[in-house]
Amino acid sequence: MNCQLASDSVLYANGLYRVVYNVAGSFLPCWLAYLIAGLVIIFILVNAVLLGAAVITWGERRVLGRFQNRVGPNRWGPFGMFQPIADLLKLLTKEDLRPQGSDRIVFALVPILMVAPLILLTAVIPFAKNAALASLNVGVLYILAVSSVSSVAIFMAGWSSNNRYAMFGAARAVAVLISYEVPVVLSLLGVVMVAASMSLGSIVEAQALPFILVMPMAFLVFLAGMSAELNRSPFDVAEAESEIIAGYHTEYSGVRFALIQAAEFGGVGVVAAIAAVLFLGGWSGPWSEYLGWLWFLLKTGVVVFLFIWFRATYPRLRIDQIMAFSWKFLLPLSMINLAAVTLEVFFLRGDDGSLTTADLGIMAAINIVVTVVSVIVFGNLIRDRVTLRTRQPQQVAVPGVPTIEVS
Amino acid sequence: MTIRTEPVTVNVGPQHPSTHGVFRVRITFDGEDIVEVEPVFGYLHRGSEKLAEERNYVQVITLTDRLDYTSSMINNQAYCLAVEKLLEVEPPPRAKYLRTLTAELQRIASHLIAVGFFVQELGAFGTPLMYSFRSRERILDLFEMLCGARVTVSYMRPGGVFADAPRDFWPALDRFLEDFEEELAEMEQLLLENEILMVRTRGVSPIPAEVAINCSVSGPVLRASGINWDWRKQEPYDAYDQVEFDVPIGSNGDNYDRFWVRMQEIHQSLRIVRQCIAQIEPGQVRLDLPLVLRPEAGREAYGRVEASKGELAFYLVSDGGISPYRCKIRSPSLINLTIIEHLLVGWKLADMIVSLGSIDINMGEVDR
Amino acid sequence: MALREVSGQDLADALNGALPGTVQGFDEEVVWVQPSRVHAVAEYLRDDPSHDFQFLNSISAVDYVEYFDLVYHLTSLRQLSTAVFKVRVYGRDELNVPSVYRVWRGADFQEREIWDLMGIRFNGHPNMKRIMLWEGFEGHPLRKDFL
Numbered sequence: 062m063n064c065q066l067a068s069d070s071v072l073y074a075n076g077l078y079r080v081v082y083n084v085a086g087s088f089l090p091c092w093l094a095y096l097i098a099g100l101v102i103i104f105i106l107v108n109a110v111l112l113g114a115a116v117i118t119w120g121e122r123r124v125l126g127r128f129q130n131r132v133g134p135n136r137w138g139p140f141g142m143f144q145p146i147a148d149l150l151k152l153l154t155k156e157d158l159r160p161q162g163s164d165r166i167v168f169a170l171v172p173i174l175m176v177a178p179l180i181l182l183t184a185v186i187p188f189a190k191n192a193a194l195a196s197l198n199v200g201v202l203y204i205l206a207v208s209s210v211s212s213v214a215i216f217m218a219g220w221s222s223n224n225r226y227a228m229f230g231a232a233r234a235v236a237v238l239i240s241y242e243v244p245v246v247l248s249l250l251g252v253v254m255v256a257a258s259m260s261l262g263s264i265v266e267a268q269a270l271p272f273i274l275v276m277p278m279a280f281l282v283f284l285a286g287m288s289a290e291l292n293r294s295p296f297d298v299a300e301a302e303s304e305i306i307a308g309y310h311t312e313y314s315g316v317r318f319a320l321i322q323a324a325e326f327g328g329v330g331v332v333a334a335i336a337a338v339l340f341l342g343g344w345s346g347p348w349s350e351y352l353g354w355l356w357f358l359l360k361t362g363v364v365v366f367l368f369i370w371f372r373a374t375y376p377r378l379r380i381d382q383i384m385a386f387s388w389k390f391l392l393p394l395s396m397i398n399l400a401a402v403t404l405e406v407f408f409l410r411g412d413d414g415s416l417t418t419a420d421l422g423i424m425a426a427i428n429i430v431v432t433v434v435s436v437i438v439f440g441n442l443i444r445d446r447v448t449l450r451t452r453q454p455q456q457v458a459v460p461g462v463p464t465i466e467v468s
Numbered sequence: 469m470t471i472r473t474e475p476v477t478v479n480v481g482p483q484h485p486s487t488h489g490v491f492r493v494r495i496t497f498d499g500e501d502i503v504e505v506e507p508v509f510g511y512l513h514r515g516s517e518k519l520a521e522e523r524n525y526v527q528v529i530t531l532t533d534r535l536d537y538t539s540s541m542i543n544n545q546a547y548c549l550a551v552e553k554l555l556e557v558e559p560p561p562r563a564k565y566l567r568t569l570t571a572e573l574q575r576i577a578s579h580l581i582a583v584g585f586f587v588q589e590l591g592a593f594g595t596p597l598m599y600s601f602r603s604r605e606r607i608l609d610l611f612e613m614l615c616g617a618r619v620t621v622s623y624m625r626p627g628g629v630f631a632d633a634p635r636d637f638w639p640a641l642d643r644f645l646e647d648f649e650e651e652l653a654e655m656e657q658l659l660l661e662n663e664i665l666m667v668r669t670r671g672v673s674p675i676p677a678e679v680a681i682n683c684s685v686s687g688p689v690l691r692a693s694g695i696n697w698d699w700r701k702q703e704p705y706d707a708y709d710q711v712e713f714d715v716p717i718g719s720n721g722d723n724y725d726r727f728w729v730r731m732q733e734i735h736q737s738l739r740i741v742r743q744c745i746a747q748i749e750p751g752q753v754r755l756d757l758p759l760v761l762r763p764e765a766g767r768e769a770y771g772r773v774e775a776s777k778g779e780l781a782f783y784l785v786s787d788g789g790i791s792p793y794r795c796k797i798r799s800p801s802l803i804n805l806t807i808i809e810h811l812l813v814g815w816k817l818a819d820m821i822v823s824l825g826s827i828d829i830n831m832g833e834v835d836r
Numbered sequence: 837m838a839l840r841e842v843s844g845q846d847l848a849d850a851l852n853g854a855l856p857g858t859v860q861g862f863d864e865e866v867v868w869v870q871p872s873r874v875h876a877v878a879e880y881l882r883d884d885p886s887h888d889f890q891f892l893n894s895i896s897a898v899d900y901v902e903y904f905d906l907v908y909h910l911t912s913l914r915q916l917s918t919a920v921f922k923v924r925v926y927g928r929d930e931l932n933v934p935s936v937y938r939v940w941r942g943a944d945f946q947e948r949e950i951w952d953l954m955g956i957r958f959n960g961h962p963n964m965k966r967i968m969l970w971e972g973f974e975g976h977p978l979r980k981d982f983l
Contacts, residue, residue, distance in 0.1 A: 125593070125594070125595075128595055129594050129595050129598035129599075130598055130599070130602050131598060225476060225478050226478070229500075229817065294591065294592075294593055295591065295664055297591065298818070301591055301818065302485055303485055303486040303588060303589040303590075303591060303821055304486070304589075304591075304817055304818050304820075304821050305817070306484065306485060372593050373593060373594075373595050374592070374595065374658075375591075375592065375664055376587060376590035376591045376592040376662065376664045376665050376668060377590060377591020377592075377664075377668075377818070378591075378664060378667070378668065379668060379816060379818045379819065380500060380816070380818065381816070382667060382668075509945075509967055509968060510967065510968040510969060510970070513968040513969070515977060517953070517978060518977055518978055679941075681890050681891055681913065682890070682940060682941045682942065683941045683942045683944075684891060684892050684893065684894075684940060684941075684942020684943075685942070695913065697913055702838075702839055702916070703838055703839050704838070770893075770909055770920075772893075779893065781893065781894060781909075783894065783896045783907065783909075785898050793898070794896070794898045794899070796894070796896035796897075796898075798893060798894035798896075798909075802945055802946075802949075803894075803942055803945065803946070805945065806941060806942050806944050806945060835968060836968075
């Protein structure tokens, strides 16, 4: 009884945890208060991810519908908002199929392994000032490490399904994930360097000028790399529905399929949130003391919209073109960005190693020029030479005269 | 160290999201590369040729609707031309114009489907497909005004068409043409210069002209290989000798050219439709032929048209009875598939789907 | 600009000159060719510059109960002409005609279809299997005696 969280505990910084622990501890044994506070946090996280995924599926379908001259789901609830719930109920009542010859344990583990990293990622995202469920001082490192787990899950899905399409999808997905990890990490290095911290909270506070302006190239690389890691168009080869049915999750049905879908759409939300924190200034904005969460959600929504926009617009690239895009385009760009940022930080930082807003402004001016130049240069370098080699088709007005050159 | 690899055989289809119906290809892959291809047909075989021998000449028209169900007007036209050749009759001028007009509208609809699915198979999630279906719906609505049906139209008859167009058809057609111009421009803006579309299709699966001819390929696929051959020009039927249009031809025979040729043909079809509207004059739309046709015994006719997929021909043999003694259908989709090996072997899994989409097959016509 | 239709007479004269003994008969539009010489005739019609029939439109088979007619529709894209030749094979069983697969690759599926539905085998076709129906199907549905 009368348990109070000590101020030197690692969990003390987490306000919500502290409050729950203290309230529960006033009439319960300490170990039970500890447990209850933990469960409350987990409950919130799981629901945040799953509800977020539901909202994003609904939003994506509505927005895609608008892009395609359709209405999208509009039957149940206001603007069809309850559609994801209807979908979920339908999927829950479906038969849980497991293909013959599949590896049962691995097959069953996959959906869990896909959702788990997302929930873990959500824990470190600061929704507002001091509102992260776990404010880690190695936040960026943690994000990079945890987000890579899903590639293992994808490969497990492909392998255990005993389906060749699933295997194709898994092989593609792993190839893509590994290639895009490198430029993404390099682009995040610049962010860490300017913020001089790996904690997401400090990164947001360091953004007197949003990092999208300070390092536009890093943002572009991050966005492209993340849409590849999320298997979003135009890099969605792993589940290219016109080629390999649904890729690695071809054989999943019912509730397992629902979880994989939740992981996919939840992934979009989480990645958008990370992008908002790292590049768009997170919760900062006018009245951020009170409206920080609103600014954060707004910025996340903008990035989610960007992902949906890509999906509605672009055809898919081929696997070799995706690889070339990563290694020949994104990697050099991220390296140039890293070099530029390193030099700028080296010359501009003050005696205590900090950067003022004016310094960030100077960096932004230089980096925007660097970005434009290098995108144009490298864009022309990797531009497929096929387009230049082949002849332009033509219009023939001569009626009826065959123009054949047959040997 | 060398890693031992082995080829993998995959059955693509008959249940697959992008084989255009119940088509099946048995493909052997080495990694992502295709080393062997074997098409398997017959999942939609309904015996149309045998059924035609059991029906009288007019009833066969309903069978032709169901061959290539995305271009039933043109199928009707080919069959009616063949029967008219058997009977040695010629439809009145207004009927000819109506046929030309509806056939060209149908060609637009069919090409829109081909282009829409082609880009869909490239991975564009639905947007271009929805754009093309938006316009196609309007064309089907026009057909509904003409004959009460949208897909299985059965509009044409030996010796003319089933009925004259209703009065409100013409303003509706004008409205469609006006809107379609804009919708087409919107689609072209999205697709024609699209960088990803270019790198995915330029130089992929080129079919040289010699191969195309030797494989009896016809239609847009043949023209994409650089051959200026269009039966509407070479052997004008109906009102095609009265209208002006160009024949777009490709130069590489690759997927982009096949796509490009179809996009340009939509423009040419629009031109023809406009000219038909300007030239058409009131008059009879159907000859007074007996209800049951009995062509002279021993006669045979090969009636062909340039359908949206290629050369569609009906080879009819008469024994003097009320139904054709033999009705052979030369279906462009089946024969265009002859190039499947040239098209696929050596390319990647992702290209395979696109190349199949670029020859625009329709299983109703392949299997008949 | 209509295409020129090469008459049976002209075709028969040319064939008699180049490949004596191949022509069985002719009428206004059509020439009948000795079944065993189909491949040679096809090669001649494709390669001879005055005919130049590079394009095989279609092969059709017609069942006349006593005999089968195979009808070959050809087009020359350069000469702007069309021609038809036929092959008449008598009997109901064990029918064999040389394949033109090596001459016109476009014959591939059509010959398989004729074997499947009419029961005429083409010698020299590399993949003479049923195409629409499954292996083991009894009979050939397009024949007049198939009910």
